[in-house]
Amino acid sequence: MTRWNNGRDEVEPVSPDITDETNALPARYFTDPAVHEMEKEAVFGRYWVYAGHANCIPEPGDHFTRNIGDREIIVVRTHDGDVEAFYNVCAHRGSAMVEETPMTDPGNANRIQCPYHLWTYDLDGELASTPKSFEDARLNPDLEDEDITPIDPDESALMSVHTDRIGPFVFVNFDEEPMSLAEQAGTMKTELESLPLEEYQLARRIVSEVECNWKVFGGNYSECDHCQANHQDWVKDLELLDSELEVDDYHWILHYKHGEDVDDEMRIHEEHEAKFYYFWPNFTVNMYGTADGYGTYIIDPIDEGRFQLVADYYFKDPDLTEEEETFIRTSRQLQEEDFELVERQQRGLDSGAIAQARLGPNEHTVHRLHRLAQEAYEA
Ligand code: FES
Ligand SMILES: [Fe+2]
Numbered sequence: 001m002t003r004w005n006n007g008r009d010e011v012e013p014v015s016p017d018i019t020d021e022t023n024a025l026p027a028r029y030f031t032d033p034a035v036h037e038m039e040k041e042a043v044f045g046r047y048w049v050y051a052g053h054a055n056c057i058p059e060p061g062d063h064f065t066r067n068i069g070d071r072e073i074i075v076v077r078t079h080d081g082d083v084e085a086f087y088n089v090c091a092h093r094g095s096a097m098v099e100e101t102p103m104t105d106p107g108n109a110n111r112i113q114c115p116y117h118l119w120t121y122d123l124d125g126e127l128a129s130t131p132k133s134f135e136d137a138r139l140n141p142d143l144e145d146e147d148i149t150p151i152d153p154d155e156s157a158l159m160s161v162h163t164d165r166i167g168p169f170v171f172v173n174f175d176e177e178p179m180s181l182a183e184q185a186g187t188m189k190t191e192l193e194s195l196p197l198e199e200y201q202l203a204r205r206i207v208s209e210v211e212c213n214w215k216v217f218g219g220n221y222s223e224c225d226h227c228q229a230n231h232q233d234w235v236k237d238l239e240l241l242d243s244e245l246e247v248d249d250y251h252w253i254l255h256y257k258h259g260e261d262v263d264d265e266m267r268i269h270e271e272h273e274a275k276f277y278y279f280w281p282n283f284t285v286n287m288y289g290t291a292d293g294y295g296t297y298i299i300d301p302i303d304e305g306r307f308q309l310v311a312d313y314y315f316k317d318p319d320l321t322e323e324e325e326t327f328i329r330t331s332r333q334l335q336e337e338d339f340e341l342v343e344r345q346q347r348g349l350d351s352g353a354i355a356q357a358r359l360g361p362n363e364h365t366v367h368r369l370h371r372l373a374q375e376a377y378e379a
Contacts, residue, residue, distance in 0.1 A: 002354065
């Protein structure tokens with residue numbers, strides 16, 4: 001049953017059993033600023049989080065920045081062709097170095113240079129040079145030049161962040177000893193790596209700020225019980241009853257069958273369906289059933305009541321055809337319909353009336369999201 005905030009009912013942790021009445025994450029986890037602060041470590045400091053797409057930084061020195069929680073990182077293509085990530089923090093006195101550089105407009109530099117005192121780093125993070133003023137002590141009467149300890153380039157390297165990839169998708173992890181990306185991604189990794197994801201280029205990015213907790217949007221993405229009532233244009237070509245929701249350890253897959261088969265040429269994958277992956281905590285891969293391309297969502301929290309949705313669209317040719325433009329417009333319409341739903345749900349949660357929601361049997365994907373959140377909070 002639903003638990004109201006009437007002062008009599010006790011909220012319980014999320015139950016592993018979907019039929020249990022305490023199966024939802026207590027409502028305060030969607031509204032409390034302290035929870036948002038806690039999640040920066042418990043969730044975003046611990047699991048593999050999507051950073052961006054390797055195709056956007058093809059050449060050595062290409063880089064973009066990304067903020068995850070309070071952390072700022074630089075994701076860079078190194079000279080040997082790897083993709084690495086570093087904190088955007090200088091090893092000298094801790095200045096941020098690179099200004100915000102989006103994936104849609106990546107920077108290129110031979111080296112990473114801090115603008116404050118010009119410490120300069122190689123693309124693999126090692127300190128490459130410091131200005132002359134770090135080798136002489138002319139302003140310091142207590143020190144002779146020969147007493148100065150030379151700076152060890154290794155010890156003064158940038159702080160690196162664990163990176164790994166699923167095909168061209170670059171993930172980072174801030175934990176000191178993280179579980180492997182392969183373990184977190186499970187079958188999703190092998191499934192995605194069997195597809196030619198590298199052959200597609202970023203063609204469009206749409207960024208939106210939405211007034212709800214990131215997990216509210218995550219839950220909405222994960223079920224389609226709301227579709228008939230709220231996405232009438234979209235569902236008219238779907239067989240919703242034949243659709244399937246598949247739950248794995250840290251991801252779940254939504255299979256949406258099309259009423260009529262579309263041309264195989266129109267899809268990157270083989271199934272006659274749209275196939276949407278939600279990857280804990282805040283990334284989705286959207287395999288379209290009716291367009292030869294794929295998309296990703298990044299669901300980045302801003303605070304407890306707001307998140308930023310970064311919707312990226314990948315096609316073979318970044319110059320879109322009229323058909324592909326129409327496809328993106330339809331996708332955008334879906335997003336806007338969902339924004340209305342999730343903002344309305346947040347309003348209800350913010351009112352403080354509800355203490356714990358009650359999930360339905362077809363919301364086992366939402367249940368998985370809530371369980372993973374609970375697990376992260378308790379770890
Ligand atoms: S803080 Fe970066 S060079 Fe001084
Ligand atoms: Fe929706």
